[in-house]
Amino acid sequence: MIPVRLLMIAATVAMASSVNVLADSISDNPFYTASALPFQAPPFDKIKDADYQPAIDEAIRLHNLEVQQIAGNPDAPTFENTYVALEKSGQMLNRVLQVFNAVAGANTDPVLQQLQEDIAPKLAAHNDAIYLNSTLFQRVAAVHKQLGTMKLDAESKRLVTVVYRTFVLAGAKLSDAEKTKLKALNEAESTLSSQFGNRLRDATKKAALVVDSREKLAGLSDAEITAAARAAKDRGLPEGKFVLTLQNTTQQPLLRDLTDRSTREALFKASWNRTEMGDGNDTRKLIVRIAAIRAQQAKLLGFPNYAAWKLNDQMAKTPAAAIGFMQKLVPAATARAQREAKDIQAKIDQDQAALNQPSFKLQPWDWEMYAEQVKKERYDVDENQIRPYFEINNVLQNGVFYAANQLYGLTFKERHDLPVYQEDVRVFDVFDQDGQQIALFYCDYFKRDNKNGGAWMDNFVGQSTLLGTKPVIYNVTNFTKPAAGQPALLSFDDVITMFHEFGHGLHGIFANEKYPTLSGTSTARDFVEFPSQFNEHWATEPAVFAHYAKHHQSGAAMPDALVGKMKNAGKFNKGYSMTELSAAALLDLDWHSISASAPLQDADRFEVAALKKDKIYLAEVPSRYRSSYFLHIWGNGYAAGYYAYPWTQMLADDAYDWFQTHGGLTSANGDRFRALILSRGNTEELAQMYKTWRGSDPKIAPMLENRGLK
Numbered sequence: 198m199i200p201v202r203l204l205m206i207a208a209t210v211a212m213a214s215s216v217n218v219l220a221d222s223i224s225d226n227p228f229y230t231a232s233a234l235p236f237q238a239p240p241f242d243k244i245k246d247a248d249y250q251p252a253i254d255e256a257i258r259l260h261n262l263e264v265q266q267i268a269g270n271p272d273a274p275t276f277e278n279t280y281v282a283l284e285k286s287g288q289m290l291n292r293v294l295q296v297f298n299a300v301a302g303a304n305t306d307p308v309l310q311q312l313q314e315d316i317a318p319k320l321a322a323h324n325d326a327i328y329l330n331s332t333l334f335q336r337v338a339a340v341h342k343q344l345g346t347m348k349l350d351a352e353s354k355r356l357v358t359v360v361y362r363t364f365v366l367a368g369a370k371l372s373d374a375e376k377t378k379l380k381a382l383n384e385a386e387s388t389l390s391s392q393f394g395n396r397l398r399d400a401t402k403k404a405a406l407v408v409d410s411r412e413k414l415a416g417l418s419d420a421e422i423t424a425a426a427r428a429a430k431d432r433g434l435p436e437g438k439f440v441l442t443l444q445n446t447t448q449q450p451l452l453r454d455l456t457d458r459s460t461r462e463a464l465f466k467a468s469w470n471r472t473e474m475g476d477g478n479d480t481r482k483l484i485v486r487i488a489a490i491r492a493q494q495a496k497l498l499g500f501p502n503y504a505a506w507k508l509n510d511q512m513a514k515t516p517a518a519a520i521g522f523m524q525k526l527v528p529a530a531t532a533r534a535q536r537e538a539k540d541i542q543a544k545i546d547q548d549q550a551a552l553n554q555p556s557f558k559l560q561p562w563d564w565e566m567y568a569e570q571v572k573k574e575r576y577d578v579d580e581n582q583i584r585p586y587f588e589i590n591n592v593l594q595n596g597v598f599y600a601a602n603q604l605y606g607l608t609f610k611e612r613h614d615l616p617v618y619q620e621d622v623r624v625f626d627v628f629d630q631d632g633q634q635i636a637l638f639y640c641d642y643f644k645r646d647n648k649n650g651g652a653w654m655d656n657f658v659g660q661s662t663l664l665g666t667k668p669v670i671y672n673v674t675n676f677t678k679p680a681a682g683q684p685a686l687l688s689f690d691d692v693i694t695m696f697h698e699f700g701h702g703l704h705g706i707f708a709n710e711k712y713p714t715l716s717g718t719s720t721a722r723d724f725v726e727f728p729s730q731f732n733e734h735w736a737t738e739p740a741v742f743a744h745y746a747k748h749h750q751s752g753a754a755m756p757d758a759l760v761g762k763m764k765n766a767g768k769f770n771k772g773y774s775m776t777e778l779s780a781a782a783l784l785d786l787d788w789h790s791i792s793a794s795a796p797l798q799d800a801d802r803f804e805v806a807a808l809k810k811d812k813i814y815l816a817e818v819p820s821r822y823r824s825s826y827f828l829h830i831w832g833n834g835y836a837a838g839y840y841a842y843p844w845t846q847m848l849a850d851d852a853y854d855w856f857q858t859h860g861g862l863t864s865a866n867g868d869r870f871r872a873l874i875l876s877r878g879n880t881e882e883l884a885q886m887y888k889t890w891r892g893s894d895p896k897i898a899p900m901l902e903n904r905g906l907k
């Protein structure tokens with residue numbers, strides 16, 4: 198994944214005149230001027246926790262001054278004095294936030310956590326101060342009006358289109374009275390949204406399942422049982438009790454191993470009903486109000502519903518396009534899920550018969566456990582057999598870097614002279630085909646207690662020829678760190694994650710834009726996961742796989758039989774996972790297709806009706822998130838955007854299909870992909886960018902084939 202950025206306008210050079218009024222301490226701040234290190238790499242050896250807050254405050258102040266100067270310019274508005282000036286503004290703010298976000302995500306501490314909470318409202322207000330500034334917008338609009346007759350290069354025209362649209366979508370065209378109304382709706386939404394987050398957190402904690410006896414935990418490992426006993430003790434429960442805590446999704450990982458069916462049912466129901474207990478943590482009334490407020494916001498901005506508003510600047514452009522895509526996916530996913538359900542039911546019948554017990558009908562709480570058994574029977578893959586072939590350095594150098602070399606001619610050289618924020622972080626120089634260095638690449642692969650979960654990519658320094666900056670990219674993941682002196686042996690999922698995040702990295706490394714707003718990964722959400730998911734394909738490309746999947750001690754290639762099993766096992770249970778994901782994506786689009794005139798909904802009835810209408814209501818395969826605990830859409834900024842996950846899978850698989858039919862892993866194919874996609878950032882309409890490269894619109898067939906849904 199890549200983080201969602203709050204500020205869309207990139208910012209700029211501190212003005213000389215403001216230097217006089219600064220206290221000494223600020224001019225000594227490591228963020229005050231651009232770093233003198235190569236590629237303006239962050240001077241981590243000089244940055245202290247105490248530097249962030251004053252740097253952010255000062256950077257916001259400077260950015261405001263710059264924006265005021267642009268808005269108040271007595272000269273007639275021009276592309277240069279408005280759009281280019283905005284692109285140059287806020288550089289100190291970008292500098293400090295890029296480093297702050299990186300460290301707060303990957304190496305946090307209580308000071309940074311507190312600061313994160315403190316600056317969120319400041320940045321939101323700062324954003325409003327720019328996008329709802331009517332004097333500034335008049336200039337932005339005046340230049341935009343002349344777009345058809347201006348002599349500008351294509352990228353500059355695109356900048357005008359994108360920046361103008363961002364202002365309009367944020368409400369810049371509204372009257373003062375409407376702006377006041379919008380701000381009130383924004384505020385109400387954000388209050389309800391944070392209440393939702395708080396209730397969900399408390400509800401999830403409270404809904405943890407209390408189990409009375411060790412027998413009921415049969416199937417769990419000793420370590421899991423010990424953890425459950427400790428969780429009970431932490432909650433002040435007496436000896437002999439156990440607590441199974443909940444994860445955020447509907448399905449719970451422990452359901453795979455719990456052999457006692459009544460415990461499985463209780464754990465599943467605890468998850469499913471966590472926010473629907475009718476107590477103070479019930480979220481149903483909140484979400485229907487958030488949905489209604491969003492419909493009002495959309496109406497104010499002239500859209501029929503929230504999804505239409507939010508998709509306006511995405512690749513899909515309209516809810517109809519996103520829903521149309523999902524409708525092509527649903528029949529294949531559900532048909533496959535139903536076949537899997539049959540296999541699982543057969544396994545249940547067989548097991549029960551062997552035990553001389555009556556059989557039972559498959560329920561959601563049975564799925565994970567029996568699916569795992571069917572998988573073991575059919576594919577017989579043991580993780581411990583696989584890991585020795587995926588030693589981390591081998592995967593990085595001979596897999597990830599090798600694929601980038603074969604396709605794009607890149608070479609990499611590790612360096613040890615640049616400061617890092619934590620000793621596990623590594624830094625590489627990235628060289629282009631002609632030997633010129635084009636980027637710095639940092640990687641931070643091992644799990645730590647003070648690192649967020651998951652994996653992500655971002656820039657320490659964004660690329661822009663206007664600002665003279667080159668890409669400084671980082672990848673963060675959570676692989677298990679080996680004991681001192683032991684090799685780090687990855688799972689195949691880890692390998693895929695490494696290729697995925699490096700795919701984002703390539704989108705950043707090849708960025709070749711003039712304007713920071715259009716550079717690298719600053720594209721739409723339903724496009725940005727395309728280069729990363731596309732890059733995953735090279736992990737299993739035979740020529741690449743054979744180059745890195747070698748035993749870390751003997752150097753022997755992975756035996757063919759094991760490779761075959763591993764690949765087949767990877768296609769298992771795809772019907773279930775695509776169905777639960779699609780149900781969530783459709784629920785999201787349905788909630789955000791409500792019109793402003795609709796009455797307040799009943800959350801449960803709405804959900805069931807929506808899933809039935811979408812033909813994805815399967816009793817055994819519930820949505821990955823129930824509406825009442827769907828954090829992505831009510832609390833995390835993914836509203837009307839969850840479809841982007843399968844959408845970008847479609848792009849990635851369709852793109853790989855193009856490579857396959859044009860000779861596969863060749864530098865000619867790589868160069869072309871780089872020239873038309875990876876180096877283009879957001880410099881043209883994304884659907885058109887894709888079409889120019891592919892020769893047609895994306896097709897869903899390769900995705901269905903590749904995900905085992907054909």
Ligand SMILES: [Zn+2]
Nearest residue numbers: 198199726729
């Ligand atoms: Zn990603």
